Every structure is written in C-alpha cells, then in structure tokens.
Amino acid sequence: MPEPVPETLTTLKRMAADTPTRPPLGDVAHIGHAQLFTPRPEETVAFFTDFLGLTVSGQVGESTYLRTWDDYEHHSVVVTARDQPGIGRTALRCSSSEALARRIAAVKATGADGEWRQDEPGLGPLWVTRDPDGHEIALYHETDYWEAPTDDLRPGLKNQPQAKPGHGVAVRRLDHINYLARDVETTTGFIIDTLGARPTEQIRLDDGHIGARWSTFTQKSYDLVYTEDWTGATGRLHHLAFATDTREDILRAADLALDTGVFIETGPHKHAIQQTFFLYVYEPGGNRIELCNPLTRLVLAPDWPLITWTEAERAKGQAWGLETISSFHTHGTPPA
Template sequence: MALLHDIAHLGHVELHTPEPERSLWFFTEVLGLTENGRDADSVYLRCWDDYEHHSLTLTAHHTSGLRRTWLRAASQAALDRRVAAIERTGRGIGWMDGEPGIGPAYLCTDPDGHEYALYWESEWFDPPVELRPALKNQAQAYPARGVCVRRIDHVNFLAVATEPNGDFVRDLLGGRVTEQIQLDSGEISAQWLHFQQKSYDLVYTRDRTGTAGRLHHIAFATDTREDILRAADICLDRGVHIETGPHKHAIQQTFFLYVYEPGGNRIELCNPVARLVFAPDWRTITWTEAERAKGQAWGLQTIESFHTHGTPPVG
C-alpha cells in the first residue's frame, strides 16, 4: 500500500485538440486562462490562482483526448518511493525531461493505458508586472476575463473496468476512494479518489464502448456557485455547446456545468462547495444503481450523452 500523501496534488494535464486556435480561444477568452508560453505545437495555460507554471498544456493533434496527467509528489523522497513501487509492477515507462517550469518526470500508465507523469521539482509562477496581484498571497492578478476559473480541479477518466485502475491509484500512488457507484451486478462502475483533503482529484468511470484510455472530462473550479450560473450565460452568448447543467451532483455534492470545448473534449466547470475530507479513517460511500437512477441531487436526470461521449471519439 502506498503511503498516503506521497502525491500532493493534480498538477496539470495535457489535452489534445484538432482545433488548436478555436480551443485556445475557448480556454483564454471563455474560461479566462492566461497563456504562459509556447513550444512547437503546444501552448501552456494557467488558471489565475494555480501556483505552478501552468495548469493546462494544449497540444494540436489529429484528434481530441487526453495525452498525459501530471501529479506532483510531496517531496523528492516521496517521488522516489512512488517510482520504486511502480517499477516493481512493470507499469513504468521511464524518466523524461519535464515541461517548462517542471523538473524531471517519471512516466507510467494505469491498467487502462492512461499516461501519468510524476514529478517533484516545480517552478513557482513569478508574475510579470502586468499580472502582479495586489495581495502577495495570490498567484496572479484576477484576469476579469470570461468565467475566470480559479484552478484546475480534477480529471475523470473513462476505463474498460473501474476497479483495477482505482487499485492502481490506491496501491501505487496512495489515493483513497471517497465515493463509488456499485451496480446491481456487483460491478463498481465509477470511483472518486483523493490524495489530500480535497474530496476527489481523480475519477474513473466505466466506458460503455469498452474502449481503453479515453477521457470523460477535465474540470476547473470557480470561486462560487454563482460563477457557474454566470458561466452558463457566457457559454450561451459565445456559442459554446452546453451539455448539461447548471445543477448539483448527488455524488460529492459538486455544483456543475458541462460544456464541450471546440476540439470536442468535455469540460466541467465546478464549484465543490468547499467539501473537504479530514477523517484519516474515511469510510467509502457507496451509491447503488437504484439511488443513481433518481438522477442528480435535485432530480435532474443524467442525459444519455453523459454516458456515451468521450474523447478521442470511437466509431
């Protein structure tokens, strides 16, 4: 079993898009991220209160989907422990030079084939004069542009089977399952896992197409629930496809809005309502198939595309 807290938090993700210019417009002008460098086909973007160099790497590609998820270790010693444990399982790929602002990273895959990069060394963002905040405990001045998402929040992976991937995060990365869905057949169809006090950082959901390695969504957090309502109006005015919401999840109680960015990837705008997990002996909450059939917290039924749309698309 991995040591709890060896992984500090979700660092950033690399997202593929077949519409790089339109996707860049969405993330900068609609969501309010700030560009912080370019390299070949990639653009580095940051949320205004993430402390690291970037929150998202947007890379031009022939299709959509998630290339890589970056997790920051709690220390160099914690990173060394995780690398040693992963290498014993044969799931390791090896070391790579980090992205801008990131030191050496160790690559590995979960049982479904999603790629992770684990790292420790990280360059804290030093804002230029025009982005310097009035409050020194804030990473960057509030951009006052679009939705103005505050930070990257979580990744929801699609997987052929949920439990082997949840076991990977638990046993090799030190995560814990806070909530899950169990079908009448006994199969666990979704799990929400966390590393620190946030109630979830990673989610695994069963892919109904039986395809491995796909993405359900990545999520960005706002300051308030009212920001989610405002985001719906902004997306409506800008012609961004709204899939479902605003509404409240029963699981994890997150206030949400789901949209598709121009490259086809699903993006969640979320407000987790400051729900934190402090109990060191947290008991996993299991939701039944009948309970999930009731819909979301206030009765909104989950629409069919939420179960069928993923990236990259499959025939």
C-alpha cells in the same frame, strides 16, 4: 515498576501488524496539470483564454501552456494539436524527492515501467508511466513557482500568484480529471494501492462490479475519477474540471456560454455524488469541460468510510432530480 500497557494499545499494535502496508497519504501532493489533445488548437486555446479566463504562459512546438490564476506552477493545462481530441499526460506532483522515489518503486513493483523525461517548461524531470487503462501518468517533484512577468498579471495580494482575470469565467484552479476506463476496479486499484490515493465514493452496479470510483490525494473530496467506458475502449477522457470561487460564477458561465456560442451539455445543477455544483460544456475540439464548485466540501476524517451508491440510487438522477442525459454516458474523447 512501569505501568502495564493498556489492552486497547496492545490490540491496536496487533491490528497494525495484520494490516497490509498502504502508501502514505501525501506522497502524491496534488494534480499538477493535464494535457488535452485537440484538432482545433487555435479555437481551443481561445476557449481557455477568452471563456475560462486562463493565461498563456508558454508555447513550444504544437503545445500551448496555460495557467489558472490561483495555480502556483507554470501551467495548469497543455493544449496540443492532434488529429483527434482526448487526454494526454496527467502530471502528479510528489511532496518530496523521497516520496517520488517511493512511488516510482511502487509502480515498478507492479510490473509496470516508465522513463525519465524533461520536456516541459518550469518543471524538473518527470517519470512517465501509464495506468492499467493506458492513460499517461507523470510523477515529478521539482518545479518553479510562477512569477507574474507583467504589471497587469501581478496580484494585489502577495499570497496570490496572479491577479484574478477581469474577463471570462476566471476559473480558480484545475480541480479534477474524470477518465473513462474499461475496468474501473483494476485501474483505480493502481491509483489507490500504488500511488496512495484514498477512495471516497463509488458506484456498485447490480451485478456487483464497480461502475465508477472517486479518489483523492488531498483533503479535497476527489482528484481523479474513473468511470466505466461503455464502448469497451481504453485510454479515453470523460472530462476535465475547473473550480470556480462561487456557484454564482457557474450561473454566470452558463450565460456567457449562451452569449458566445459555447455548447452546454447539461447543468447548471448539483451532483448527488460528491455534491458538486456543476456545468458541462464542450470546448471547440470536442473535449468535455466541467465548471464546478466543490470548494465547500472537504474530507477531513482520516478514517473516511467509502460511500457506495447502488444502481437504483443512481437511476434517480442528480441531487435535485435532474435526469442524467444520455450523452453523459456515451460521449468521450477520442471518439470510440
């Protein structure tokens, strides 16, 4: 006779049947790239190449395509000339064609729509939609692995796409994006319930509403962040962040910024939320850029509990007591 099913297994099956279906973690593999608008395109490109150490990988019309040395695709950032700074398209690579189809169907099920475009070098078709706050989001799967075209860009190690630059900060990869949003809870609900991100940390204010929320598609502790826009505007950017190899790289970046006239907003210091070591600067077009070192912190637990910070806890400032400066809550792009 077959052995009786353990009660714990029966309970688990019942719990699974009662649990709402959530998108599988991994349908969206990672952030592919982000587009920045700038009224000073030549100076913004120079900031990315000379100060951050990115490489120009292409130029089409008013857009310049740049890549960090450890991203494997054609570009990590697209710098596009516009009258005002801000965030354009954020591209998210799906893990397969089937995963892409699932996420498109999930977006359409919410009542949102999108359209197919194939307008970026090195990439296949992108399905372009918007989050509830109006930020442009593109989903795709097909991509070309970038190959160094010249000897000076070829790496010494075959498992590295490009030689590490010998100038500037030499940031390793595009790490995360922090958007401003009028309604954080609704917009992050779309990212979590429709695209399959996991929330990892959030701020709940005294009146009960969510002031900011961090979420991840990977085992990094966060990929996309939404912070409440105090102006009530929509579709704006708080900052774009690039990861460095070490904390010492960020200290060196602060010295380089001082020597080259790059505006330092705040840092170097350590966040309490997510424990990221950081430096915030402005690129010449006015967009806030973060240099961060979160490489030591991963979310490996499959049942990671959502960490909630209170308004009183956030009022204490950063991890080591640095007060959060006022411009961190008021500066966003485009200007409101």
